[in-house]
Amino acid sequence: MSESDLDVRHAEKMRKKKEARDKILATKTIEKGLLIVHTGKGKGKSTAAFGMVMRAVGHGMKVAVVQFIKGRIETGEKAVLDRFADQVTVKRMGEGFTWETQDRQRDIAAARAAWDAAKEMIASGTYKMVLLDELNIVLRYDYLPLEEVVAFLRDEKPEDVHVIVTGRNAKDELIEIADLVTEMTMVKHPFRSGVKPQAGIEF
Template sequence: MSDDADRHAAKMAKKKAARDKIMATKTDQKGLVIVHTGKGKGKSTAAFGMIFRHIAHGMPCAVVQFIKGGMSTGERDLILAKFAEECPFYTMGEGFTWETQDKTRDTEMALAAWEKAKELIRDPANSMVLLDEINIAIRYDYVPIADVVEFLAAEKPPMTHVVLTGRNAHADLIEIADLVTEMELVKHPFRAGIKAQQGVEF
């Protein structure tokens, strides 16, 4: 081996030893409250990635969609067609709020979705429950943030993961979460006149 290769190998060995030492201290497990928020694309996409990981590992999970009721999506169609037993999927909204233009109806639908979400989270058989676009329902006061925070703190089973997606996550939700990721918008084709595309956005 050359001197450069030797130096690289020694550097990587030292890095591995340090990493192994850190990993040896990480022994706890718990059900996480996970928040995906921000203006960038990828919040629901990343959340469904974890749902598909659960399905692949044979771990029961469930999805409640709070807003996206009016359109077919690839992830919903695939889960309903192939994995309905492993992952019950509930589309409880009727579309984006600017399309329905009926706050009373939107509130009723969001509260019904929240009741279904609580039922699924309480069930210890579910390892993960995804609450897709709940942050939007909270932002528009369809679902009270105090109820969400209190429920997650008091009633979520210790080993159940709950994933909450949508822009503008409430500060109180961020405060109690274990993992928060903010998707930052750098560039988006919509601004260049390109509409949402099948297989990319839905």
Template sequence: MTEDEQNARHTEKMKKKKAAREKILATKTIEKGLIIVHTGKGKGKSTAAFGMAFRSIGHGHKVAVIQFVKGGWESGEKKLLERFPDLVTIKAMGEGFTWETQNRQKDTENAHKAWAAAKEAILDPDIRFVLLDELNIVLRYDYLPIEEVTRFLKEEKPEDTHVVITGRNAKDELIEIADLVTEMTLIKHPFRSGIKAQEGIEY
């Protein structure tokens, strides 16, 4: 087959693909606020969620970030989000990971305070996007009842509000009600080679 024949064949193939794609897209007519879960052992769960937050800010939407665990970290995301005070509310309400605090009662109290702030943000009609960073961690340790969280998201979340939830070990009940679930798979991580957390990469 000549180069011209290959190009012509490719063009025809892409025309058919485009037509098929447009036919599929024409059936997608529902517009709604999504419940999104980022879970798994791989790196990038919060990073991807913050990327969505930055995308929302780029469109002029108001954003709220509630951090359930990482309150002790001064992250690059937090520094950047604080540059948009008219569009962003960020509350770091944890005191570090559970193995750092070693205080179940305090962790539970902080989780309940963060959940109260999360509900307030989700119900705020001016906020379009809410990131519940590491909520899966507090649910895993039963600091919050999963039934309360799923009921609220199903019954009280405004129709046009997006809620993104991050953290390992997402509970089955949460996965069931979510519209989009992504599992980050760990293949390699520099930590296993003795490389410490890098500024601008991990935080």
């Protein structure tokens, strides 16, 4: 086929695609706060959530971030969030769960404190988006009652607030009530070839 035939065929194909897409979008009229879950063993769960937080900040929204796991270095994110301190509130769960502490009772107490803070911020009317970073891990270790978390997110989250939950091994009950669930799958990882965690990539 000649280049100009290709061009014509392409234009027609794209016109049809756009038509189909516009038609679908026209049926999407509901605006509401979503419950979003990023799970899976791959990378990008917290990073994509951080990207959503930054995008929301760019839209002038107020955002809250609750970090349920401490211990990973995240100086890059912190430096950026600090620049938007007027819009972003960050709660770090004290000396909570880390690979370093291994004190279950203290972790349970810290998870409870973080969850109480999270509930308050979600319900406050102040924030348009709340990120519950690594909440899935806390639920996996049974540091918080799953039923309580699911019931709150299902019944008490205000209609206009977006909540993002990250962490591998998301509970089925959470996926069940979520609006948007993405699984990050690892296809290839640099650790396999001896590459160490690096600034801007892992933290």
